[in-house]
Amino acid sequence: xxxxxxxxxxxxxxxxxxxxxxxxxxxxxxxxxxxxxxxxxxxxxxxxxxxxxxxxxxxxxxxxxxxxxxxxxxxxxxxxxxxxxxxxxxxxxxxxxxxxxxxxxxxxxxxxxxxxxxxxxxxxxxxxxxxxxxxxxxxxxxxxxxxxxxxxxxxxxxxxxxxxxxxxxxxxxxxxxxxxxxxxxxxxxxxxxxxxxxxxxxxxxxxxxxxxxxxxxxxxxxxxxxxxxxxxxxxxxxxxxxxxxxxxxxxxxxxxxxxxxxxxxxxxxxxxxxxxxxxxxxxxxxxxx
Amino acid sequence: xxxxxxxxxxxxxxxxxxxxxxxxxxxxxxxxxxxxxxxxxxxxxxxxxxxxxxxxxxxxxxxxxxxxxxxxxxxxxxxxxxxxxxxxxxxxxxxxxxxxxxxxxxxxxxxxxxxxxxxxxxxxxxxxxxxxxxxxxxxxxxxxxxxxxxxxxxxxxxxxxxxxxxxxxxxxxxxxxxxxxxxxxxxxxxxxxxxxxxxxxxxxxxxxxxxxxxxxxxxxxxxxxxxxxxxxxxxxxxxxxxxxxxxxxxxxxxxxxxxxxxxxxxxxxxxxxxxxxxxxxxxxxxxxx
Numbered sequence: 001x002x003x004x005x006x007x008x009x010x011x012x013x014x015x016x017x018x019x020x021x022x023x024x025x026x027x028x029x030x031x032x033x034x035x036x037x038x039x040x041x042x043x044x045x046x047x048x049x050x051x052x053x054x055x056x057x058x059x060x061x062x063x064x065x066x067x068x069x070x071x072x073x074x075x076x077x078x079x080x081x082x083x084x085x086x087x088x089x090x091x092x093x094x095x096x097x098x099x100x101x102x103x104x105x106x107x108x109x110x111x112x113x114x115x116x117x118x119x120x121x122x123x124x125x126x127x128x129x130x131x132x133x134x135x136x137x138x139x140x141x142x143x144x145x146x147x148x149x150x151x152x153x154x155x156x157x158x159x160x161x162x163x164x165x166x167x168x169x170x171x172x173x174x175x176x177x178x179x180x181x182x183x184x185x186x187x188x189x190x191x192x193x194x195x196x197x198x199x200x201x202x203x204x205x206x207x208x209x210x211x212x213x214x215x216x217x218x219x220x221x222x223x224x225x226x227x228x229x230x231x232x233x234x235x236x237x238x239x240x241x242x243x244x245x246x247x248x249x250x251x252x253x254x255x256x257x258x259x260x261x262x263x264x265x266x267x268x269x270x271x272x273x274x275x276x277x278x279x280x281x282x283x284x285x286x287x288x289x
Numbered sequence: 290x291x292x293x294x295x296x297x298x299x300x301x302x303x304x305x306x307x308x309x310x311x312x313x314x315x316x317x318x319x320x321x322x323x324x325x326x327x328x329x330x331x332x333x334x335x336x337x338x339x340x341x342x343x344x345x346x347x348x349x350x351x352x353x354x355x356x357x358x359x360x361x362x363x364x365x366x367x368x369x370x371x372x373x374x375x376x377x378x379x380x381x382x383x384x385x386x387x388x389x390x391x392x393x394x395x396x397x398x399x400x401x402x403x404x405x406x407x408x409x410x411x412x413x414x415x416x417x418x419x420x421x422x423x424x425x426x427x428x429x430x431x432x433x434x435x436x437x438x439x440x441x442x443x444x445x446x447x448x449x450x451x452x453x454x455x456x457x458x459x460x461x462x463x464x465x466x467x468x469x470x471x472x473x474x475x476x477x478x479x480x481x482x483x484x485x486x487x488x489x490x491x492x493x494x495x496x497x498x499x500x501x502x503x504x505x506x507x508x509x510x511x512x513x514x515x516x517x518x519x520x521x522x523x524x525x526x527x528x529x530x531x532x533x534x535x536x537x538x539x540x541x542x543x544x545x546x547x548x549x550x551x552x553x554x555x556x557x558x559x560x561x562x563x564x565x566x567x568x569x570x571x572x573x574x575x576x577x578x
Binding site: 013016020021024027028030049100104106107113119123125126128130132133134135136137139140141156160161163191192193217220223224240243246253256257260264267268270272273275279283 | 293294295296297299300302303304306307310311312313314315317318321372375376379382384386388389390391392393394395396397398399400401402403404406407408409410411412416417418419421422425426433453458461462464465510513514516517520521524533536537540541546549550553554556557560561563564
């Protein structure tokens with residue numbers, strides 16, 4: 001390859017990386033710029049590319065809920081309650097959802113039982129169901145039985161919407177484990193539960209971890225389910241709180257952006273640090289048969 | 290493979306959750322769609338057959354929402370395919386910054402959709418938006434453009450926003466497709482005197498077909514089902530309606546549960562047809578040689 005052509009290729013690559021970064025991070029950077037702009041400066045038009053008097057006021061208001069600013073104390077309080085509610089839901093979803101997924105995936109991949117193919121197809125079919133197809137009757141049933149605003153009903157509905165993906169992901173993985181391992185375990189008179197615990201689990205942590213990360217991020221980002229069945233501050237998650245900031249006319253632009261950006265910190269850190277696990281989880285669920 | 294009755298025990302927790310919170314509610318929703326449930330006007334429950342479906346199909350609001358959803362989906366597909374492929378090729382190239390680029394690439398996927406909507410709202414905001422600011426300062430326009438005043442423009446903006454969050458999944462799916470193409474094919478083609486473009490059109494694109502199929506179906510389904518991003522971007526109003534906001538308003542604002550259920554079923558039928566293709570793709574394996 002000639003030197004000239006190599007340079008051209010390199011220039012192309014750099015240009016593509018630049019477009020990629022501007023497209024992906026540009027909108028977030030602009031939102032950050034607004035979040036550090038004092039309220040009075042958000043009336044300037046056209047907006048300056050960088051705030052002239054940057055302030056961390058919006059962040060401290062949300063994090064410390066300082067009463068100095070007067071009117072917006074409520075936002076700081078709601079924000080923190082939302083964060084705690086979301087974290088709680090994430091932990092509970094993982095604690096309950098992962099064991100349920102592991103057991104089901106193990107049976108689907110390694111055990112023979114009648115109706116297995118039906119279960120597989122039914123799981124895959126749920127991908128076509130819009131959330132509304134389940135949430136309308138759930139709302140009515142939950143309100144009849146006073147289960148609205150209840151952590152357990154909320155997280156079980158979350159889990160029901162994640163199970164198809166995590167079970168699919170885990171059972172694809174279990175299928176890839178050589179069956180000689182099971183046979184060896186059977187000779188040592190391990191029953192199926194012991195085989196799962198002593199043989200399969202120790203070599204499955206990466207994929208289980210990937211499943212847990214996907215559950216964390218998906219729970220953190222939930223909007224429609226909690227909008228309908230988690231209406232009060234006792235269960236309402238951060239995403240719904242943030243969406244309420246948008247519709248409130250009294251709130252300033254900077255605070256809205258600061259709240260949104262604080263809410264993306266946990267999933268963004270996970271995406272950057274554990275990208276390998278996430279991408280493995282996302283692609284092996286979709287592309288393997 | 291073992292045949293054991295304990296297999297049913299392993300599957301039981303998942304089966305209970307899925308039956309009670311997904312499959313049963315879906316059947317109930319169909320029941321609702323055939324009745325006359327309107328929580329604002331309680332009346333004795335009667336079966337009305339397909340009347341709700343007829344009401345919806347004749348309603349101009351439904352036609353607007355369906356056309357809007359179609360337009361949004363079109364924009365999303367166009368952008369997701371183009372940029373998803375470019376980003377996949379970018380991430381497939383060996384480079385010292387490959388790891389961090391991959392992490393950055395999945396950030397938009399990992400964020401709450403609500404925040405995604407907020408971020409793009411401030412790109413297109415008429416007074417304090419980035420785009421108007423750039424255009425005004427560069428002298429491209431004299432007066433700020435009211436981006437959200439034109440229906441077509443709103444659809445494009447919603448499409449861009451949804452695509453922004455859909456591209457990461459498309460890119461990693463296509464990336465894993467790229468990585469599964471054996472390198473020998475490229476070497477052989479090069480020996481046969483095939484240039485870069487030739488290798489791309491004769492090897493890369495045809496062998497990516499299954500991955501394209503997956504991207505097409507998952508992107509279409511998520512573009513039809515998006516709600517959180519639209520709500521925080523343009524609000525929940527009938528002026529900027531999509532199929533999902535239309536279902537939400539009918540069901541939870543006007544409390545016409547039966548009409549909402551019927552509309553949900555109409556959407557579900559469309560998504561069902563699309564996902565039949567998806568399931569076929571997932572079960573298809575590419576033969577390389």
